Each structure stands twice: as C-alpha cells, then as structure tokens.
Amino acid sequence: MNHSTKPESDLQLWILFKQGDKEAFSRLYELYVDVLFSYGTKISADTELVKDCIHEVFMDLHRHRNSLSDVSNIKFYLFMALKHLLLRRIKRERKLSGIFGFSMNSYDFQIEYSIEDNIIRDEQETMVRKYVLGLLDKLNSQQREILYLRFNQGFNYNQIAKITGINGDSAKKQVYRILKRLREIAGKDSLYLLVFSFFCPRFPL
Structure with a gap:
C-alpha cells in the first residue's frame, strides 16, 4: 500500500x-x-x-x-x-487466585493523569484537572466509562450501549443524568465551564 x-x-x-x-x-x-x-x-x-x-x-x-x-x-x-x-x-x-464472583461489570473504571502531566502543565491547568477528577470520583464506574466513551472517544449512544452492555436509550438518558448531576455539584460558575471544555474537547458546553 x-x-x-x-x-x-x-x-x-x-x-x-x-x-x-x-x-x-x-x-x-x-x-x-x-x-x-x-x-x-x-x-x-x-x-x-x-x-x-x-x-x-x-x-x-x-x-x-x-x-x-x-x-x-x-x-x-x-x-x-x-x-x-x-x-x-x-x-x-x-x-x-481463588477469587470468585467477578462479573463482567464489576471492574472499577478509573480516569487518572500521571505525575509527568503535572510537571509539564501550568498550575491553573493542573488545578482544573484535579477538579475534574474530584467530580468524577462522585460518579460510579459505569458512569465514568460512559462519559469517557462519549466525550473523550466520540462514540454514539448505540456504540456506548454495546461496549457497556446497556441499551441505547439508557445510554443517552444516563449521559443526560450524569451531566445534570455534575452541574448540580459544580454549579454554573466559570470554573465549571472550563472543566467541561477541558474534559470534553469534542463537545464543549
């Protein structure tokens, strides 16, 4: 080729x-x-x-x-x-290892950033990243994965549903509910807007 x-x-x-x-x-x-x-x-x-x-x-x-x-x-x-x-x-x-009871939905989806990121980024951006992680910690594993697949990877709701094992309508509703909850937690100040423009570069709010 x-x-x-x-x-x-x-x-x-x-x-x-x-x-x-x-x-x-x-x-x-x-x-x-x-x-x-x-x-x-x-x-x-x-x-x-x-x-x-x-x-x-x-x-x-x-x-x-x-x-x-x-x-x-x-x-x-x-x-x-x-x-x-x-x-x-x-x-x-x-x-x-003798550990039983693991299901296909019992993993803990984690979103983190490395120490190296802290070194190369300025203080304000590091603060925003920590704030984002603080918000994400308030979500469960599946909710974090859904946000990641939707906003970081750009998958549509049907694709998200197949990856996570839920139905398409549920995926769409979950995204709405997650964003609504995070709005309630974070408020509507400028930092909130900065957080989501950073975390969701494909779909800035």
Whole structure:
C-alpha cells in the first residue's frame, strides 16, 4: 500500500487489511494501539496484562482476517474486542487466585493523569484537572466509562450501549443524568465551564 493509495476511510483500510496488505495491518496497529492502551488501563491497572491483551487482539485479527466481516468503525470494533478479552482474562486470573464472583461489570473504571502531566502543565491547568477528577470520583464506574466513551472517544449512544452492555436509550438518558448531576455539584460558575471544555474537547458546553 503506497501513499498514493492510502485509504480514506476505516472500511477501505479494513478491506486492504483483509486482503493481506501488510502495510494496512501495520497502519491499523499504529492508529489504535495508544488509544486502546489508554482505554485498557482505565479498566485494569495491570499494564502488562493490557499490553498482552492488545497484542492478542491484533494477532487474532491477523489470524482470522479472511473470515472477518466488513467494519465501518474500526475503533469501536477494537474497543469491543479489547474489553471483552481483558475482562475474560481478569476473571480467569482471579479465579486462579481463588477469587470468585467477578462479573463482567464489576471492574472499577478509573480516569487518572500521571505525575509527568503535572510537571509539564501550568498550575491553573493542573488545578482544573484535579477538579475534574474530584467530580468524577462522585460518579460510579459505569458512569465514568460512559462519559469517557462519549466525550473523550466520540462514540454514539448505540456504540456506548454495546461496549457497556446497556441499551441505547439508557445510554443517552444516563449521559443526560450524569451531566445534570455534575452541574448540580459544580454549579454554573466559570470554573465549571472550563472543566467541561477541558474534559470534553469534542463537545464543549
């Protein structure tokens, strides 16, 4: 695949990958490995487990490429695949450790930022980030994940529903209720607006 024939859509890239184009497969990995790692580490703090699962997702893709259906949104497909595999691996490892009762919805979705971020950002922005995290701590795990998928990753309500295991109408209602609750907590001052323009750059309020 040369630059003159670079695919313009997920579907084109996916078709080239299915046809055995090695550069298309490399392009898939380059495009999505970082965002998959970011998502995976919000489900599990075990970074090596997350890396292993991402590797397995891509190896499975390559191994079964001839039997895969066409995909119009690769990121959504990969998020679904990674989450399913990661939760199965967590469940298996806990069972081997004698920990039972883990369900596919019993993980704790965490949104954090690193010490390095504190170093490179100015004091005001660091304060805003801490304020955001304080607000998010008032939400449950599923609510945090829904906000992340909607506003940080740009998924629509049906996609969010499939990733989180709820129905589409419920996903839309939950987003509304979450934002309403956060408005009540944060108030309507300028800091609140700054928080959401920072946390939700795709959909500034």
